Amino acid sequence: MADRLNGTRILILETREEAQFSKLLAEQGAEVVQCPMFTIEDAPDPAPVEAWIRRAIDEPLDDLVLMTGEGLRRIMKLARARGLDQPLVTSLAKSRKFTRGPKPGKALREVSLEAQQTTEKPTTEGVIEMLGKLDLKGHRLGLQLYPDKDHGALTGALSAQGAEVDSVLPYVYDSKAADANIIAAIDDMAEGRIDCIALTNLGQVRRLIEAAKAGGSEAKLRKGFARTLIASVGPAVSGELTGHGLRADVSPPEDAYFMRPLISAMAAALAEKRPKVAR
Numbered sequence: 001m002a003d004r005l006n007g008t009r010i011l012i013l014e015t016r017e018e019a020q021f022s023k024l025l026a027e028q029g030a031e032v033v034q035c036p037m038f039t040i041e042d043a044p045d046p047a048p049v050e051a052w053i054r055r056a057i058d059e060p061l062d063d064l065v066l067m068t069g070e071g072l073r074r075i076m077k078l079a080r081a082r083g084l085d086q087p088l089v090t091s092l093a094k095s096r097k098f099t100r101g102p103k104p105g106k107a108l109r110e111v112s113l114e115a116q117q118t119t120e121k122p123t124t125e126g127v128i129e130m131l132g133k134l135d136l137k138g139h140r141l142g143l144q145l146y147p148d149k150d151h152g153a154l155t156g157a158l159s160a161q162g163a164e165v166d167s168v169l170p171y172v173y174d175s176k177a178a179d180a181n182i183i184a185a186i187d188d189m190a191e192g193r194i195d196c197i198a199l200t201n202l203g204q205v206r207r208l209i210e211a212a213k214a215g216g217s218e219a220k221l222r223k224g225f226a227r228t229l230i231a232s233v234g235p236a237v238s239g240e241l242t243g244h245g246l247r248a249d250v251s252p253p254e255d256a257y258f259m260r261p262l263i264s265a266m267a268a269a270l271a272e273k274r275p276k277v278a279r
């Protein structure tokens with residue numbers, strides 16, 4: 001239904017998919033307030049990533065676990081730059097491929113590959129549960145990691161199952177330049193100028209907390225969260241909020257952790273109780 005969000009101001013914290021999300025919200029009539037959170041950059045030292053690519057080509061992995069779609073895209077970007085993209089795709093076609101949620105699966109399809117299995121819940125715990133049902137003893141397992149996360153529980157669980165884990169971290173976050181934008185967004189929430197904040201990955205929650213601490217705005221952030229509808233795309237984000245003593249007011253139905261179902265859930269919640277924001 002078009003125009004479901006007429007008269008609302010929705011804060012989104014920019015990531016690589018913010019343009020699509022912003023467009024979908026605007027199509028529903030929302031005024032979208034965008035806040036850059038960080039930029040995603042290639043790993044500053046490409047040598048370990050290239051070495052991982054060459055190992056995967058020279059001796060195809062038994063299993064490949066992708067934690068993010070961005071990770072595979074960055075790996076393929078470097079592989080293309082080195083003229084290794086086709087050999088890498090050919091090699092990965094021989095591996096069993098597992099993904100944390102649907103986004104890495106989409107990245108696989110971009111290179112004409114398919115995941116054999118996807119987690120029911122797009123969390124690290126979901127990956128551990130999914131792989132825990134498999135026999136990994138003696139398997140060479142490629143594991144694509146993402147920044148700002150302690151992956152010790154995952155790598156430990158895989159090693160305990162007898163897998164030889166070969167991990168790669170193909171990108172980093174650059175966040176410092178965006179701190180001023182985040183503080184301004186916190187001020188907007190605290191002053192009641194935002195109807196709803198939409199959170200689409202757990203890194204956004206962490207960045208909000210970090211920037212608020214660095215800028216002395218922790219009290220303002222909690223005030224802002226108290227008066228703003230908080231929309232979470234799924235259990236990973238909701239869990240991160242809970243870990244910081246915060247809440248998720250609205251989330252898509254189970255197994256529908258995508259942008260469009262999130263927007264539908266937001267529209268329904270805002271229709272029931274539309275805060276009157278200061279303009």
